[in-house]
Amino acid sequence: MDAKRGDWVRVHAIVLPAGERAGSVPEDTANVPLELWHKGFLLADEASIGDEVEVETYIGRTVKGTLTEVNPFWSHSYGKNVPELLFIGRQAREILAEEGDAK
Helix, strand or coil, X not given: CCEECCCEEEEEEEEECCXXXXXXXXXXXXXXXXXXXXXXXXXXXXXXXXXXXXXXXXXXXXXXXXXXXXXXCCCCCCCCCCHHHCXXXXXXXXXXXXXXXXX
């Protein structure tokens, strides 16, 4: 068991398989399934990664999917630290204070 009722989880579902997509989509798009990922609270008493489960989304919708992650989080970043940017706020305040003294 990886998750229990009420845990925040991510599920994956295929909305439309490849070949069943609208005829107006580009060929490269039509050749892949339309996939969907939801996050929500697990409704089953317990579940393991790979199980088909139902979740209640934060806004109250009930959706079904394959359990892929427990306690999902954003793993992207805004890149590495840029040391030159660390002091911009302080420098701006100093400049503004100096201009305020000049008046």
